[in-house]
Amino acid sequence: MASQEWLEKDFYAVLGVPQDASKKDIEKAYRKLAREWHPDHNPAADAEERFKGISEAYSVLHDDKSRGEYDQIQLMKSGRGGFGGAHAAGGINLEDLFGGGASSGGSFSDIFGGLFGGGAGQRRRGGAARGNDLRTNVTLDFADAVKGSTTELRMRAPGECETCHGSGAKPGTAPTTCPKCSGRGLVTENQGAFSFAQPCPECEGTGTVVTDPCTDCGGTGATTKDRAITVRVPAGIGDGQTIRLAGRGAPGERGGPAGDLLVRVAVRTHPLFARDGDNVTLRLPVSFPEAALGAKVKVPTLDGPVTLKVPEGTPTGRVLRVKGRGVPGKGDLLVTVDVEVPSSLTAEAREALEKYAAAAPAADRAKLEELTGQ
Numbered sequence: 001m002a003s004q005e006w007l008e009k010d011f012y013a014v015l016g017v018p019q020d021a022s023k024k025d026i027e028k029a030y031r032k033l034a035r036e037w038h039p040d041h042n043p044a045a046d047a048e049e050r051f052k053g054i055s056e057a058y059s060v061l062h063d064d065k066s067r068g069e070y071d072q073i074q075l076m077k078s079g080r081g082g083f084g085g086a087h088a089a090g091g092i093n094l095e096d097l098f099g100g101g102a103s104s105g106g107s108f109s110d111i112f113g114g115l116f117g118g119g120a121g122q123r124r125r126g127g128a129a130r131g132n133d134l135r136t137n138v139t140l141d142f143a144d145a146v147k148g149s150t151t152e153l154r155m156r157a158p159g160e161c162e163t164c165h166g167s168g169a170k171p172g173t174a175p176t177t178c179p180k181c182s183g184r185g186l187v188t189e190n191q192g193a194f195s196f197a198q199p200c201p202e203c204e205g206t207g208t209v210v211t212d213p214c215t216d217c218g219g220t221g222a223t224t225k226d227r228a229i230t231v232r233v234p235a236g237i238g239d240g241q242t243i244r245l246a247g248r249g250a251p252g253e254r255g256g257p258a259g260d261l262l263v264r265v266a267v268r269t270h271p272l273f274a275r276d277g278d279n280v281t282l283r284l285p286v287s288f289p290e291a292a293l294g295a296k297v298k299v300p301t302l303d304g305p306v307t308l309k310v311p312e313g314t315p316t317g318r319v320l321r322v323k324g325r326g327v328p329g330k331g332d333l334l335v336t337v338d339v340e341v342p343s344s345l346t347a348e349a350r351e352a353l354e355k356y357a358a359a360a361p362a363a364d365r366a367k368l369e370e371l372t373g374q
Helices: 004-008 010-013 023-037 047-061 064-078 085-090 092-100 108-115 143-146 288-293 347-359 365-370
Strands: 134-140 149-162 185-189 196-201 220-231 242-246 259-266 272-274 277-285 295-299 307-309 320-324 333-339
Touching: 004 064, 010 023, 023 047, 047 064, 092 242, 134 143, 134 149, 134 185, 143 149, 143 259, 149 365, 220 259, 277 295, 288 333, 307 320
Parallel strands: 134 259, 277 333
Antiparallel strands: 149 220, 185 196, 242 259, 272 277, 295 307, 320 333
């Protein structure tokens, strides 16, 4: 079914394909862009909207019927299609072409604005409207975000009415077919060469009427209540990313499909660890003797301590890797060595260090002298 929004959207540009692209090329472009912009993997602020636009473009262009309707709308918009000629003479029915309602008069945009019933785009033809998406937030500990977890959300939000189970009708009764539109959800008005369709005013486009509404929800099929929702957090989720729970949003009107629940994730900082993609990072202080002579040092991980070998002659800033201690199955623990210089020395330590300085070779500063001439 065509949509008013198609007027303003270039689906070919969204997918980056030419207008004569094959279905195979469209599918290939969609898969590439969907992987790149999926909100579960892309932390960008506009990732969710970009992903929705990519999905919409693919759903229209991959289907031969909807692609034909979309191409026809674009032709009409550009002035190359039009309503004239044989079609107008024979009385074209815009409902057959676009699957929506229309109002008379006005400019080309006005006609299409009325054609789609202004806001009825979310309602299926002759069916109930899809529920709205809901949004909420969850804050996770660093370890839970890295390793994955299951958490329970509690929120007050619309849910399916437990009395009528979403039908909107009083128990023991059921919605009946709308007598005005015969269940189609649309009524048609003939105006000259055109037949304009619009949502049925009797059933508001649902195709059914509730003569004896449920007393708990007033016939809407939904009530606002406290809800407990279990959320599975995938391992490696990042701060600011969104988890989409399909069908866990607001219920649809009169048994229509529910919307989705979008859970935005915030991750608490950790006093020791940080993230570098799928890797966990840690800075490890070592003494000069440990760095110079080599040592085995106990280091913490998210799964308990491990022993790390610091090679002889390790300079400050060197990164040592502990395999498999990052995001499960994907990342490692990256340990950055910080060689500590003591701020004060005992008499014994100073004496030992002076003996070392006398025996050790001087630092090689020949390159500095060569470049500066000093």
